[in-house]
Amino acid sequence: MKRLITLSSGDPDLPPFSIGFAGRRRRVLDLPLIAWLTFIWVLLWSTLTWANVVTGVVVAVAVCLAFPLPQVDLGLRLHPWGILLLAAYLLYDMYTSGVKVTRQIFADRPHRPAVIGVPLRCRSDLMLAATAVSVSNVPGGSVVEVRRATATLFLHVLDADRPAELEAVRRSVWKLEELTVRAFGTSDEIARVSEPPPPVPGSDTAPGTGPDGGPDTGSDTGEEGA
Secondary structure, eight states: OOOSEEEGGGOTTSOSSEEEEOSSSOEEEEHHHHHHHHHHHHHHHTOOOHHHHHHHHHHHHHHHHHSOOOOOOOOOOOOHHHHHHHHHHHHHHHHHHHHHHHHHHHOSSOOOOEEEEEEOSOOSHHHHHHHHHHHHTSTTEEEEEEETTTTEEEEEESOOSSHHHHHHHHHHHHHHHHHHHHHHOOHHHHHHHTSOOOOOTTTTSOTTBOTTSSBOOOOSSSEEEO
């Protein structure tokens, strides 16, 4: 027997935190939107009472059913275990990167900063933005550009005079990308980040040079001298 009411937790086709109603035309209630409309209703009455809250919920549900918004899937999924792993790794990475940056600052040798390109495996705008935010929270690498067409992050790094250092930065970005997608991505995105990272043309060259040994022209995945 077909269920009349379905929660988003039991139906992967529904947006997160929503309720679906069966019928000739399936109706979907977005619970965060219901809460927001109820909040606005209470503000309009300027009094927080149970009557105003209940009335606000009824009005919000009626408005959403009478004027349904088109269903838009942003590609956001919440995976509790993945979120926990991402939070733990971010705390660990922020600590270790902070110590590393401090050592670089007080090291008695010149530094050669650079802007490097790191191609990502995820393709959705949401996951690209979420990965960029995760990377920006870690000391030592600042995201200066997100190139949507090629799914590439461009980062400014402090110490780019050693190829091994650049490779370590890329591995860190790919690790954060995988954890971010496993925390908030769809099954397709999770399958994509389970694959090996994409190749980086010219990654074995020194900063400021191209794959042929000449000056770097600023390709999507090579290094650019700062």
